[in-house]
Amino acid sequence: MQVEPEKIPAMLLERIDCGVVYLDESGKVLFINNRAEQLLHVQRGQVLGRRVDMLPLRTPLYRVLSENSLDAPVEMSVEGTVVQIRSCRLPADCGKGELYQLRDITPERNERRQREEFVAMMTHDLKSPLTVIMGYIQALLGEKGKIDHSLHLFLGEMDKSSVKMLTMIDDVLDAYRLEAGLLQIDRHSCDIRPLLEGCSRDGEREAAVHGSSFQSELCDEIPPMELDSKQISRVFANLIGNAVKFTPRRGTITLSSEVRDGFLRVQVSDTGIGIPPEELPRIFNKYFRAQAARGFKGTGLGLTISKAIVEAHGGSIGVESTAGKGSRFSVLLPLHREKEAI
Ligand code: ADP
Numbered sequence: 001m002q003v004e005p006e007k008i009p010a011m012l013l014e015r016i017d018c019g020v021v022y023l024d025e026s027g028k029v030l031f032i033n034n035r036a037e038q039l040l041h042v043q044r045g046q047v048l049g050r051r052v053d054m055l056p057l058r059t060p061l062y063r064v065l066s067e068n069s070l071d072a073p074v075e076m077s078v079e080g081t082v083v084q085i086r087s088c089r090l091p092a093d094c095g096k097g098e099l100y101q102l103r104d105i106t107p108e109r110n111e112r113r114q115r116e117e118f119v120a121m122m123t124h125d126l127k128s129p130l131t132v133i134m135g136y137i138q139a140l141l142g143e144k145g146k147i148d149h150s151l152h153l154f155l156g157e158m159d160k161s162s163v164k165m166l167t168m169i170d171d172v173l174d175a176y177r178l179e180a181g182l183l184q185i186d187r188h189s190c191d192i193r194p195l196l197e198g199c200s201r202d203g204e205r206e207a208a209v210h211g212s213s214f215q216s217e218l219c220d221e222i223p224p225m226e227l228d229s230k231q232i233s234r235v236f237a238n239l240i241g242n243a244v245k246f247t248p249r250r251g252t253i254t255l256s257s258e259v260r261d262g263f264l265r266v267q268v269s270d271t272g273i274g275i276p277p278e279e280l281p282r283i284f285n286k287y288f289r290a291q292a293a294r295g296f297k298g299t300g301l302g303l304t305i306s307k308a309i310v311e312a313h314g315g316s317i318g319v320e321s322t323a324g325k326g327s328r329f330s331v332l333l334p335l336h337r338e339k340e341a342i
Contacts, residue, residue, distance in 0.1 A: 019083075019102030021065065024095060027051045029061075039083055039102050040064060065100060075105065082109045120176040123169045130169070134162045171301040175286060178308050185312040187337075190229045192264065193222050199233060200255050203240040211249035217256035222264060226337050231309045235317075238302040239268040239329045245296055246327070247272030262335050263315075269328040275321040283319060292323075 003011065013020055019036030023029055029047045037043060040060040047061060055062045060078045067074045069085040076083050084103045090096060137159045144152055177183040200216040207214035236255070243253045251271040258265050275283060279290045284307045287300040303317075310317045314334050321327035 019100075021061075021100040021102070022097055023052060023065065023100070024097045027053055030097065036100075036102055039078060039081065039104060041079060064102065069100070075109075080106075082106045116176050116179060120173060123172045123176075127166070127169055127173075130162060130166055134159070134166070137162065168299055171299050171305060174305050175301045178305065183305075183308060183312070185228045185231060185309065187226045187228050187313070189224050190227045190232075191222075192225055192227065192229075192232070193218065193220070195229055195233055196236065196255070196257060196266065199236040199240060202237065203244065203253060203255060206241065206244045207253050210244050210247070212244060212247050212251040212253055215252060215254040217254060219257050219259060222257070222259055223335055225264065225333065225335060227313060227333070228309070232313070232333075235306040235309050235331060236266065236268070238306050239331070242302065243268050243270035243272065243327070243329075245298070246270065246293065251326075259335065264333045264335060266331045266333070267328055269326065271326040274323040274325050274327055275319070276323040280319065280321060284317070 013031075014034045016033070017035060019039045020031065020033045021029065021036050022031035028049060028051050030049075032040075032042070032044050032047060042059065042061050047055065052062060052065045057063075064076060064078065064083065064085055067076065067085055069087045070089065073084050073086045076085060082105050084105045085100060087098055087100045089098055137155055140147065141152070141155050141159060147155075174183060196218050197216075200214070200218065204214040204216070240253065240255060247253060247270045253271075254267075254269045256267045256269070273292050275290050275292075279288075282288045283290070284303045286304045289298060289300040307317050310331055310333065314337065316332045317329065318332075319327060319329050
């Protein structure tokens with residue numbers, strides 16, 4: 001049978017393994033293909049010609065099409081199936097509508113989960129022997145005077161490297177916990193000034209080792225806040241660690257804080273390599289590392305985890321940077337629990 005050429009595109013759209021939905025400028029459904037009907041458990045007769053915002057709220061079609069998937073794909077579970085949604089605005093000569101593409105990514109998702117569970121198990125198992133090794137190193141370090149001086153120095157280096165390794169293992173484990181919704185935040189009343197002073201002392205030591213200087217401009221009078229102090233220290237330690245790592249010798253790292261409009265703002269600035277504008281939007285993505293960071297050690301997980309921790313406290317984290325000049329990371333935390341950062 002000969003098919004009329006003008007009918008071929010529509011026919012192909014009905015056959016492809018990808019759901020396609022087209023809305024006109026007013027949000028009316030003008031097209032939905034076979035696969036989209038299956039994925040969204042809907043029949044075209046029920047929705048064609050209707051505006052999405054007039055559909056019942058809980059229908060999969062409404063949920064899927066109300067997500068903002070313009071900038072980045074969104075994943076959503078629809079009755080046990082994981083659907084990836086991508087959308088794009090069509091130009092005026094195509095009617096200025098919005099085109100949605102839907103893919104069933106359940107198998108990839110399951111495979112990814114299995115892989116992550118394996119990595120989580122491995123990293124967890126690596127932690128136990130490492131903790132034992134660290135315990136013995138600590139015990140030997142305590143024997144100063146009784147052991148040879150150069151041996152003591154070597155032990156100090158082994159101790160530093162094992163602490164770094166433990167931090168990396170913890171980051172990988174936490175990235176998994178984050179994905180699985182298992183990252184725990186334990187908030188309690190906490191005096192944040194001593195916590196910042198501790199971070200400042202550690203930063204000063206780290207900066208000195210790298211040949212840079214460290215400035216601390218901490219404000220007084222921060223009221224007690226409800227925080228998970230261990231996790232929040234980790235955020236600042238990560239920002240300071242990055243600032244030191246990405247700043248060549250003789251640079252300056254500054255830790256500052258201020259209280260304003262019900263929020264505590266902590267900033268970590270550096271005079272380091274900076275981040276180019278095209279890479280800046282991806283800086284908090286899991287495993288993302290800028291081109292210029294390739295020569296430095298790291299996992300690309302620290303900022304992802306830091307962002308999740310800050311947001312779990314109702315706060316926000318942002319960055320301003322100029323390539324070749326330096327970066328400034330700002331953490332905004334509400335002083336009181338009910339206030340949310342913008
Ligand atoms: P890691 O430091 O382990 O690579 P992070 O998640 O902490 O991972 O940071 C992600 C990326 O963001 C880094 O690889 C680097 O490209 C960039 N970055 C973070 N902090 C800075 C900084 N202070 N200066 C320049 N680049 C930075």
